[in-house]
Amino acid sequence: MIHQLVIAAITIVFGIGAAAFYFYGSNWLLDTMLPVRSGRPDAARNTRLTGLIRPWLFLGPAILALGLYLVYPVFASVWLSFHGRDGKEFVGFSNYIWLFNDAGFRESIFNNFLWLLVVPAASTFLGLVAAALTDRIKWGNFAKSLIFMPMAISFVGASVIWKFVYDYRAAGQDQIGILNAIVTYFGGTPEAWITLPFWNNFFLMVILVWIQTGFAMVILSAALRGIPEETIEAAVLDGANGLQIFFRIMVPQIWGTIAVVWTTITITVLKVFDIVLAMTNGQWNTNVLANLMFDWMFRGGGDFGRGATIAIVIMILVFPIMVWNIRNARREMEGR
Amino acid sequence: MLGLGNKRAPLAWAVHLSVLVFVVLWTLPTAGLLVTSLRDKDAISVSGWWTALTSSTQNAVMRTPDGAAEKQVGDKYVIAGNVLDGGSGTVSAFGRSSLKPGAFPAGQSADLGDGVTLTVKANGDYELAGTKPLDGGQRIFYTAKTPPHFTLDNYSKVLFSAGMLRSFVNSMTVAVPSTAIPILIAAYAAFALAWMQFPGRSLLIAAVVGLLVVPLQMSLIPLLTIYNKIGQALGVDAHTYIGIWLAHTGFGLPLAIYLLRNYMVGLPREIIESARVDGATDFQIFTRIILPLSFPALASFAIFQFLWTWNDLLVALVFLGPQDDKLVMTGRLVNLLGSHGGDWEILAASAFISIAVPLCVFFALQKYLVRGLLAGSVK
Known part of the structure; x- marks a missing residue:
C-alpha cells in the first residue's frame, strides 16, 4: 500500500513535471526558432508566426485529451451502436429495434422521465425556498452550509445513509429505520419502502433531491441577492405582501438562473447511476438508463453494441440542453 | 438585506422554524449514520439509533x-x-x-x-x-x-479487517493525481482561450461549453475498447491507475477550462497590457501574472475535481475494475450493500469513513466551492 502511495506521488511529480516541461520547452523552442528581437529583418514575420502558433502550443494537450476522451467516443459510440456485441459485425438498426421492443429499456426510460419530471423541479423549488428563507435570518449562513453539506457526499454514501432511513423490520418489531419508526409511532404499518412498486422510484429520487437542493440554494441565493432593491421597495410601497413580492417581483427577475439550475440538475439526473445501483440495482422496477447501460456493458461478457445504443439515447436526451447552453454562452460572449 | 424585515416581524418565527425544519431534514439522515457507526453491533439491530442518544x-x-x-x-x-x-x-x-x-x-x-x-x-x-x-x-x-454508550470498535473492525484501509489508499491514489494533472493542462488552455487572439477561438469555447454536458456514459465503451487493445498489445492488465488518471483528466477538463477561462477573462486588462508593453512574452505573462492571480479559481476547480473523483463509482468500476485489491471506497461500499445487507455496523462505519474526507474538504474550503459553483454554472 505504501508502495502504491509512493508511486502515486511520483506520478504526480512526474506528470506535472512533464506538463511543465512541455509548456516551457515548446515555448522556448518557438522563441528560439523564430526570434522576435527588434532590429532583425525577419522580426515582423516571426512575430506574426509565433502569434499564430503559440495559442496551439498552449491548447495542444487539452485539445488532445478532450478529443480522445470526449469527442472521439461520441463518434465511436454511434459506430458501435450499429454493430454487434463485440463491435465487429455490422447489424444495421437491429440494436435500436431491439431497444424499443425491450421491456427493460421501456421501464428504464419511463423511470428516467419520472426522475426528469420530479428531481429538477423539486430540487430547484426547495433550493429557492431555502435560499429565500435563509437569506432573512442571522444564522442563515450556518443553515446554508448544513443544507449544502450533502453535496460533498458521494451518491453511494448517500445511498447507504438513506437505505438506513428506509430500513424495514416486520410489524411488531422495533423499527431501526427512522421512516418506519415515525410511521409506526403514528399508528401506521411499516413498509419496505424500496420494494414498493412504482413509489419506490420516488424514494430513490428523494436521495438525489437531498443532494441537489444545496446546489440550487447556493446559486439561487446569489441570484436573489443580486436583485436591485428598488424593485422590492417599490412593491412594498404599493402594498404587496411577502408572497406577492417573492413570486411576482423576485422570482421573475431570476428566471435565467432558475433555468440554469434546472438544466444542470437535469443533466445530473440523466446520468444518475450510483444511487440506483447501490439501492436496488434496478430491481423492483427502478431501473434507469445509465444503470441499464452498465448492465449491458458487462453482463454475460458484455454487449458493447447494445450498451453503446443506450448511451446514444442518453446523449440524445442531453442534446437539447447542450445546444441551449452553447447558444447562451455565445450570447453572453457577444455582450462582452 | 432584502428590505423586507420590519413589516412582517410576527412572521419571523415562522421563517426561523421553517429553516430549522430544513436543517433538521438535511442533517438528520447523516447524523443517524454517524450515531449508528458508533454503537454496539448488537444494539444497532434491535433498536433505532435515536434511542442511543438518551x-x-x-x-x-x-x-x-x-x-x-x-x-x-x-x-x-x-x-x-x-x-x-x-x-x-x-x-x-x-x-x-x-x-x-x-x-x-x-x-x-x-x-x-x-x-x-x-x-x-x-x-x-x-x-x-x-x-x-x-x-x-x-x-x-x-x-x-x-446511559448512552458509544464505541469505536466498528471503525477498528472495518479498517483492519474489512479491507477499508486498502480501499482508502486506493481512493487517494485515484483522486489526488486525477485532481492535479488536469489543472495545469486546463490553465494553459484557459489562458489561450481568454487572452490570446487566434482564428477559431470562439468555436473552441463553444465546443468546451458543449462538452461540459456530454454524458460520461458515451465515453465508457469506446475508451474501454482502446484500453483493452493497448493492454493486449503491451501484454499488461488494461486496468491501471494511469488509465483512470487520464480518464478523469479528460472528463474533468471541460469544467476546468470553462471555470478558469471565465475567471481569467475577468482579470484586469491593464495589468496584462502593461506587461506586454514592458516586453513580457505570453509565457511570462501566464506564469508570472495570470497563474498567481487565478488562485481562487484553481482552488475551486481542485475542490470540485477532488470531490468528484473521490466520490466517483462509475469510472472506477469501468477503468479500474472490480477486483478486490483495486476497489475504491465507493466500490467497496456497494459490495458491502450487496453482500452484507444486514451488517449495519460494518456498512455504517465504512460509509462514514468514505464520506469523512469529502466532508472535511467541504467544511474547510466551502468558500472556494461556492465561488466555483457560481462561476461554473453556465449562465
Whole structure:
C-alpha cells in the first residue's frame, strides 16, 4: 500500500513535471526558432508566426485529451451502436429495434422521465425556498452550509445513509429505520419502502433531491441577492405582501438562473447511476438508463453494441440542453 | 438585506422554524449514520439509533459465578460482583425469576429461602449471601437504566479487517493525481482561450461549453475498447491507475477550462497590457501574472475535481475494475450493500469513513466551492 502511495506521488511529480516541461520547452523552442528581437529583418514575420502558433502550443494537450476522451467516443459510440456485441459485425438498426421492443429499456426510460419530471423541479423549488428563507435570518449562513453539506457526499454514501432511513423490520418489531419508526409511532404499518412498486422510484429520487437542493440554494441565493432593491421597495410601497413580492417581483427577475439550475440538475439526473445501483440495482422496477447501460456493458461478457445504443439515447436526451447552453454562452460572449 | 424585515416581524418565527425544519431534514439522515457507526453491533439491530442518544431502560438477566467464587466473610458465605459488569447505569429493580423480574426495588434484600439472601444495589453491586456454602449460578433478573454508550470498535473492525484501509489508499491514489494533472493542462488552455487572439477561438469555447454536458456514459465503451487493445498489445492488465488518471483528466477538463477561462477573462486588462508593453512574452505573462492571480479559481476547480473523483463509482468500476485489491471506497461500499445487507455496523462505519474526507474538504474550503459553483454554472 505504501508502495502504491509512493508511486502515486511520483506520478504526480512526474506528470506535472512533464506538463511543465512541455509548456516551457515548446515555448522556448518557438522563441528560439523564430526570434522576435527588434532590429532583425525577419522580426515582423516571426512575430506574426509565433502569434499564430503559440495559442496551439498552449491548447495542444487539452485539445488532445478532450478529443480522445470526449469527442472521439461520441463518434465511436454511434459506430458501435450499429454493430454487434463485440463491435465487429455490422447489424444495421437491429440494436435500436431491439431497444424499443425491450421491456427493460421501456421501464428504464419511463423511470428516467419520472426522475426528469420530479428531481429538477423539486430540487430547484426547495433550493429557492431555502435560499429565500435563509437569506432573512442571522444564522442563515450556518443553515446554508448544513443544507449544502450533502453535496460533498458521494451518491453511494448517500445511498447507504438513506437505505438506513428506509430500513424495514416486520410489524411488531422495533423499527431501526427512522421512516418506519415515525410511521409506526403514528399508528401506521411499516413498509419496505424500496420494494414498493412504482413509489419506490420516488424514494430513490428523494436521495438525489437531498443532494441537489444545496446546489440550487447556493446559486439561487446569489441570484436573489443580486436583485436591485428598488424593485422590492417599490412593491412594498404599493402594498404587496411577502408572497406577492417573492413570486411576482423576485422570482421573475431570476428566471435565467432558475433555468440554469434546472438544466444542470437535469443533466445530473440523466446520468444518475450510483444511487440506483447501490439501492436496488434496478430491481423492483427502478431501473434507469445509465444503470441499464452498465448492465449491458458487462453482463454475460458484455454487449458493447447494445450498451453503446443506450448511451446514444442518453446523449440524445442531453442534446437539447447542450445546444441551449452553447447558444447562451455565445450570447453572453457577444455582450462582452 | 432584502428590505423586507420590519413589516412582517410576527412572521419571523415562522421563517426561523421553517429553516430549522430544513436543517433538521438535511442533517438528520447523516447524523443517524454517524450515531449508528458508533454503537454496539448488537444494539444497532434491535433498536433505532435515536434511542442511543438518551439513557435507555432495559431488562436483562445475568448469572452469578458458581460456588468456587464464594468468599467467607465472618460466618457468612458470600458471592459478590456487579450485574452491570463494570458498565455504568442505574439498577431500579431486580428479581429472581423471569415471572417477576422486578419483584424487589434496588437496595432491598431478597430472601431466596434456605438462609440465602440476594441484595442488588442501585449501582449494580450484588451480594449473594448464605449461612452455608453456596451453589452459585443464581440467575439475577434486573431492570437497569444505562446511559448512552458509544464505541469505536466498528471503525477498528472495518479498517483492519474489512479491507477499508486498502480501499482508502486506493481512493487517494485515484483522486489526488486525477485532481492535479488536469489543472495545469486546463490553465494553459484557459489562458489561450481568454487572452490570446487566434482564428477559431470562439468555436473552441463553444465546443468546451458543449462538452461540459456530454454524458460520461458515451465515453465508457469506446475508451474501454482502446484500453483493452493497448493492454493486449503491451501484454499488461488494461486496468491501471494511469488509465483512470487520464480518464478523469479528460472528463474533468471541460469544467476546468470553462471555470478558469471565465475567471481569467475577468482579470484586469491593464495589468496584462502593461506587461506586454514592458516586453513580457505570453509565457511570462501566464506564469508570472495570470497563474498567481487565478488562485481562487484553481482552488475551486481542485475542490470540485477532488470531490468528484473521490466520490466517483462509475469510472472506477469501468477503468479500474472490480477486483478486490483495486476497489475504491465507493466500490467497496456497494459490495458491502450487496453482500452484507444486514451488517449495519460494518456498512455504517465504512460509509462514514468514505464520506469523512469529502466532508472535511467541504467544511474547510466551502468558500472556494461556492465561488466555483457560481462561476461554473453556465449562465
